[in-house]
Amino acid sequence: MTLREVVSNLGLEVLAPGAGLGTEIGGAYCSDLLSDVLAHARPGDLWITLQTHVNVIAVASMKELAAVVLVNGRKPEEDILFKAIEERVAVLLCSLPAFEIAGRLYAMGIRGKV
């Protein structure tokens, strides 16, 4: 499944397109502890979080994640946008809470590590 399908199915707002919306999604990971994401997310994952610090972009880039989904309608700090474009990290915005967006992604067939 590609980012484009997820964006259109769930009505997400694209803040930054990363390497493009044709990027394949491998799975998903949900966490607000960036140290935990560094330890446990897998390359190609969609990362669901409410953290909006610029370090989010660095972690997503380091772990080669497919995209970051910022939940709860949180508006990221402005430096995130510049960093996301520079690092080619896709950032998607969503007004739903984390549980709800995770449930909808799961219903679309996206899985986490089990």
Add this chain to the structure above:
Amino acid sequence: MLAIYQADLHIHTCLSPCAELEMGPRNIVREARRQGLDVIGICDHNTSENTPAVMHAARGTGVKVLPGMEVTSREEAHVLALFDGLEQAWALQRVVYRHLPARVHAGEDDLQPVVDEQHEVRRFNPHPLGSATDLSVDQVVGWILRFRGLAVASHVDRESFSIIGQLGFVPPELPLDALELSRNTSLDEARKMWVDCTRRPLIRNSDAHRVAEIGAAKTRFLISEPTVAELRAAMRGRRGRRMLEDREPERLERTVPER
């Protein structure tokens, strides 16, 4: 003349929701003296209101009290602020109170007592001190430095409420004065475990919430006087000021001629 000052710069009082009620000014100062501390920092969660009482209780004891605060950022990272004077602490406190949730603290489990130097309760603090502010960690550090304080990332070796735990690593541009380690991690262990700890000055404090924990971790500073400027110089290793390593003897010669 430079001298070694033993410091524990992160001590809570009974005003912190998670601290024991025995953490009153006289108990804190008495235990600090017993532990051989020359300097203590009073850092309650998102408030400095019990600092004056501790400063009062310390008069004439030889223990220097620095007013401080442990601010919770929106990312739920804790940052210590340490100041020379109360005015600066009040300035930060006004900012922090504006950025805490408006919800009034219910006070059912945690009373949050503001006390005088005799440990008599004067009032109860109504702010939800255990909550996060909506200030980013960059904004928190910015405010602390603007008010001429020291900015130290709390207990970076812990997963919860630490900048490394919450944000994965210390943001490289963040102008922190130092990183703090808890009593569970030595300087050498930290340098092996986290790259950030090889690049930034490290201090160790007790983060005492109970009287028995005061001085459980301390940092020895070689400085001329216990002020923010001198502590900062020691953290940066400037003008002959420095911090002592764990392995250096318990007490070097007490005084060192100034270079």
